[in-house]
Amino acid sequence: MSEIIEQAGACMPREKLLKFGAASLTDVELVALFLRTGCQNMNVLAFAQSLLHQFGSLSRLLSADHSEFKDVKGIGDAKYTQLNAIAELARRYYYSRGVDELSLKGPDSVREYIQSQLTTAEREIFMVIFLDNQNRVIKHSPMFAGTLNHVEVHPREIVREAMKSNAAALILAHNHPSGRAEPSKADRVITERIVKACLFMDIRVLDHLVIGRGEYVSFAERGWI
Numbered sequence: 001m002s003e004i005i006e007q008a009g010a011c012m013p014r015e016k017l018l019k020f021g022a023a024s025l026t027d028v029e030l031v032a033l034f035l036r037t038g039c040q041n042m043n044v045l046a047f048a049q050s051l052l053h054q055f056g057s058l059s060r061l062l063s064a065d066h067s068e069f070k071d072v073k074g075i076g077d078a079k080y081t082q083l084n085a086i087a088e089l090a091r092r093y094y095y096s097r098g099v100d101e102l103s104l105k106g107p108d109s110v111r112e113y114i115q116s117q118l119t120t121a122e123r124e125i126f127m128v129i130f131l132d133n134q135n136r137v138i139k140h141s142p143m144f145a146g147t148l149n150h151v152e153v154h155p156r157e158i159v160r161e162a163m164k165s166n167a168a169a170l171i172l173a174h175n176h177p178s179g180r181a182e183p184s185k186a187d188r189v190i191t192e193r194i195v196k197a198c199l200f201m202d203i204r205v206l207d208h209l210v211i212g213r214g215e216y217v218s219f220a221e222r223g224w225i
Contacts, residue, residue, distance in 0.1 A: 013045075017033070027052060029045070034082055035082065038074070039073060040073070040074070051072070055068075062083055062084070062086055063213070066084075091120070110129065114173045117142075118173065119175065119214075122177055124150060126173075127143065128141055129171040131168065132166070132167065138165050141161065143158065149176075149178065151174060155194045156197065158197070159198055168203060170204070171206050172194065172205060175212070181215045183208075187208075188224065195225065205225055
């Protein structure tokens with residue numbers, strides 16, 4: 001921790017960002033930039049590092065519930081709302097870019113967009129991205145919502161929506177609120193059912209992404225689709 005504070009003396013986050021760009025900042029420096037002030041016996045960089053260590057990752061820190069901060073020294077309502085607002089701002093940023101733009105940048109951008117929409121959801125959401133015959137995004141839709149560990153998915157409704165949208169291909173995605181992205185047997189079974197239903201209508205299923213906290217699993221990358 002003292003090493004970070006020492007380095008910070010040479011170039012604080014704000015100055016580093018102006019000189020080298022936002023991508024040059026570490027997670028600690030980014031959090032410190034938003035917190036602006038530290039707490040008793042800790043400057044802002046040490047405080048930011050302490051928070052990241054306590055919650056385990058940037059994703060967990062920004063998606064933590066208000067009650068999880070009750071025993072965290074130095075975090076009152078003001079700082080909690082700042083952290084919570086960062087996560088929501090990021091989610092809305094990805095949303096406002098539009099999925100059409102994401103399609104031009106390849107699968108990594110689509111995955112990042114899906115992660116931004118589903119990572120912090122408190123229940124399972126099943127999303128479908130509809131694409132044309134050149135794999136350009138037509139639209140996206142969170143089609144089914146469930147509980148903490150289950151969502152009921154109806155392949156016929158997905159096919160019907162694909163036909164209405166004149167889609168030639170789909171990307172499926174859903175989240176695991178538990179944080180573990182490893183697909184369950186039920187995930188694999190429903191994917192197979194969707195693939196078969198789409199096959200009859202000559203609609204391709206390009207991938208199924210399962211989103212956890214800070215991790216994901218791609219059915220296509222594993223050779224399951």
